[in-house]
Amino acid sequence: MTINGWLQIAVFLALVLAVTKPMGIFLTHVFNRERTFMDPVLRPLERLLYRLTGVDEDHEMKWTEYAFAMLLFSVVSMLLLYLMQRVQGFLPFNPQKFAAVSPAHLAFNTAASFTTNTNWQSYSGESTMSYFTQMAGLAYHNFISAATGIALAIAFVRGIARRQMQTIGNFWVDMVRSCLWVLLPFCVVGALVLVSQGVVQNLKPYDAVKLVEPQQVQHVNADGKPAVDAAGKPVMDTVATQTIAQGPVASQEIIKEWGTNGGGFFNANSSHPFENPSPLSNLIELFTIFAISAGLTYTLGRMTGSQSHGWAVWGAMAVLFLAGVTVAYWAEARGNPLLHGVNQQVTATQAGGNMEGKEVRFGITNSALFATVTTDASCGAINGWHDSFTPLGGMVPLVNIMLSEVIFGGVGAGMYGILIYVVLAVFIAGLMVGRTPEYLGKKIEAYDVKMAMLVALIFPLVILVFTGFSSVNGFGTSSITNPGPHGFTQMLYAFTSGAGNNGSAFGGLNTNTLWYNTTLGMTMLIGRFFMIIPMLAIAGNLAQKKYVPPSLGTFPVTTPLFSALLIGVILIVGALTFFPALSLGPILEHLLMAAGKTF
């Protein structure tokens, strides 16, 4: 660990702190339908969208209608994405002439994945998807799944803020305003900034390069095995050209982070030089992952009239972020103790550390930081392979997702996720002092706590059941590529990432199989919608409650003490549920690695 490394982390957090208030105020204006500086352009476009689709923008919805509209939109757009993949061979913008995405379970998995803001990828982008599918299918869902998440968070905050009302807003209006005000303008500017750093943006066929030095590589047979001749000598091929994949990358790259989606245009995601060419593009991508979610904590404070509550939540998130990045940075900087004859130390001329699966321009600091940020949020973009991280370094992203990605979190999803924890924290505080728990003037009652517990229980249930099934069946274990405890972690990470709608992976696991595509597809849908519906039920229930003025017995939610309690609840719920699984995976692997064991 170096001073420069810590400086980079500090600058990143300072940027997130700086954007919180302006972003929060902007979001408040947008969703209170107040005037913003973009109205002259966007308001006519918004009206046009409503006219074309028949939306009545003054109509207010109860939580049930809000949930129903959201579900309908998700189902229709998911079906369209599935269909688009299956017929992409007949659609335009397909210079590589890619055929339909097949088998069907891969297309299902991808449709579920992008609809739920997960962006789990069982495919490799540059060898599977046409430019049309990438733009109009995948990048499009990056917009609307993010807009849906933001809309839901705002609906929840309205539920807390409103008094004795039956409604929590209009889903269509919230979703459209998210797209037009919050996502689209920034993406146009941000995409061009990324291009200035070297992210490509074109529609041309892949380029053929004449290599500077042609290479001899061993021929690979049709069965995937290296070829040998009769005498047992390797059969060599001469490779004289390099095919460079291209595409409309920047326009997808920016919404991939801004909407905490994470699905790479290329297989290598944000480690690919065309997705993330420079340290500055890396900082921009990191910053855009957290910016909206940090702003939402301020919006929470502003809309509910308790700004210091917003900051108390921000503080709890920042503490958990720093804890995660410290562990990951420390673990990766130490390197791999099983390698000999190599120099893994920090010197004047190298950053050292565990460099397998990491890029030189990012080094250890930015790889550990990216892994932490992408899983604090439900982003799932990667700039280094988590599978090749040290056991403890790789446990950080895993644990971050297990805590439900509430450390700033996914756009919207992080906000309503942490509010579930807030409800539980207030409830526990109420039990401790023996009074009815209150939250910002609303009594938290049995119905609210039941719904919050439903969310808190479904998440580990789906992860642990599917991981358990995979561990004891050939169709699960045959996809493992790293033997020993690490193989168990690969499966645990996959289902955790699916249920948490993260989308990052221990990428060695071969998930393009009937079992994994189907179960992970289901896991993602359950992780998204079985979380949203109870959450909206709480919002609807809170909205209709009377305001109770705070009394001496009210537990204040605006103090560092509250931040500490919130952190405690997050850690206890996460740790108690998943500790046994973690001890079988990364913790065991760490101990065996320290003892010099390999697999």
Add this chain to the structure above:
Amino acid sequence: MKQNLKIAILMTLVTTVLLGIIYPLVVTGLAQVMFHDKANGQLITRHGEIVGSRIIGQAFAGSGYLHSRPSAAGNGYDAANSGGTNFAPTNQKLIDRVNSDVARLQAENPGQPIPIDLVTTSASGLDPDITPAAAEFQVPRLAHERGLGEDQVRQIIQRHTYGRQLGFLGEPRINVLEVNLALDDVSPLAKK
């Protein structure tokens, strides 16, 4: 409820056109005008042929070339198949591969530990860079093979070294393809 279904269908279609087609095409148009070279992948042309992209690595095996990191993209630096090994640190395959690379490289500079990036695969499999330590490790070999002084080689490497961006971001690095093109310009290898 029927009304919401109708809206859902129309909303999907209308927003697909706006966000899925118009938006990326507008960005493509702007990028092509404003940053033409970068938007197209910073391709390097020599004698009318594309010989590489400035930011996509290539494999080099010959002793007269600066070597890149090992690559797991396709059969090595396949820029249509990006990716890493995803080997766990405890995977015996990783240990074996590193050991064999270390043995080969130590023959070059006996007794020196190998800079770690020179024996580990990158995340993309297309890493265009190596660390200054990894470049310095190869200087004696390059000087010998190219018939240049070590300081001449160091000067060429220095010209293609990129420091931390804005003075503090990322890590210092050397662009391998640029160095090799420069070496070929300064002191071409005899054709075998």
